[in-house]
Amino acid sequence: MTVLVTGGAGFIGSHLVRRLLDQTSQAVVILDNFNDFYDPRMKRANAALFENEPRVSLVEGDFRQARLCEDLFARCRFSHVIHLGAYPGVPYSLKEPQLYIDSNIAATAVLLEAARRNCVERFLFASSSTVYGRGAQSPFVEDAPLGIPASPYGATKRAAELLGFTWAQLYGLAFTSLRFFNVFGPRLRPELALAVFTRKILAGEPLPLFGDGSVLRDFTHVSDICTGIISALTAPHIAGESINLGHHEPVQMLHLIRMIEVAAGKQAIIEYHPTRAEDMPLTCADLTKARSLLGYEPHVPIADGVQKYVEWARGQAFGG
Ligand SMILES: NC(=O)c1ccc[n+]([C@@H]2O[C@H](COP(=O)([O-])OP(=O)(O)OC[C@H]3O[C@@H](n4cnc5c(N)ncnc54)[C@H](O)[C@@H]3O)[C@@H](O)[C@H]2O)c1
Secondary structure, rough: EEEEEEEEOHHHHHHHHHHHHHHHHEEEEEEEEOOOOOHHHHHHHHHHHHOOOEEEEEEEEEOOOOOHHHHHHHHOOOOOEEEEEOOOOHHHHHHHHHHHHHHHHHHHHHHHHHHHHHHEEEEEEEEHHHOEEOOOOOOOOOOOOEEEEEOOHHHHHHHHHHHHHHHHHOOOEEEEEEEEEEEEOOOOOOOOOOHHHHHHHOOOOEEEOOOOOOOOEEEEEEEHHHHHHHHHOOOOOOOOOOEOOOOOOOOHHHHHHHHHHHHHHOOOOEEEEOOOOOOOOOEEOOOHHHHHHHOOOOOOOHHHHHHHHHHHHHHHHHOO
């Protein structure tokens, strides 16, 4: 049994690979192109965590290339695919929409096609709370009507989900969409708000806040996300489903800043900027379906997770 983790050198991917090694007996193939959306040295350092693991192989390559994927699938005979690789990040998707369409939609079709041709048993897709969009009722329920995504990024995630469900319907591919909510923890992507705020507060520099700080986000610790993904590898009756992996306790951005201040022992200097059209005012996951289908329960309280994140970031800043 071999599992393919696309984007396995990224933030969530590197945590997931560790958990796959600790909690399953599967061999793991990481497929990542180490793109420069953020400093590729961070991704190289993540991948280096596994260089002495005999069960992990690293393939450096781009999953937009159909030939590469076909060859890899034919060679490795994957039983499971966990498709985490993507161009992430809401604001940048307004600047480079085509890059998001190619990487998140077209490339997902390449992987779906390789998966069904090579009899993959299960295909888990990393979707996002952004698919709920403007107009969706909070808390977000998977099978209630969706709104219109507020960003090209959200639209690409929704489009990729739809492709997966079509492949499930046409070919019986066991495709499941896992909708992650505001994931955080060590090795967090450096452009995300929590990472930026923490760096700025630790450095005593002004931090940019978009809007008045009342925006609510359902921050979910990466260890809880990984627990949900691991459960989805074996849970019955999840093919063709979308399932939220969130925390169900949204926090205002100003409150998040206060938590970082406490953990850092330093005051924030806040520089207010206008609200951005691409930012949803609120994310909040309904967890009824995740509980019943995956036995999912988030365990890391946000204040604890933020405290540990700030300790990790301080170690990074001071070479620890
Ligand atoms: N972090 C969050 O809060 C969050 C929330 C919702 C959904 N997600 C989704 O979870 C997944 C992982 O997110 P992350 O935060 O770990 O991001 P990340 O950028 O750290 O990881 C993504 C990885 O995919 C790789 N990649 C991108 N395009 C590729 C390509 N064409 N070929 C090969 N590799 C490629 C990147 O190099 C990177 O290492 C993404 O699909 C993201 O959209 C993340």
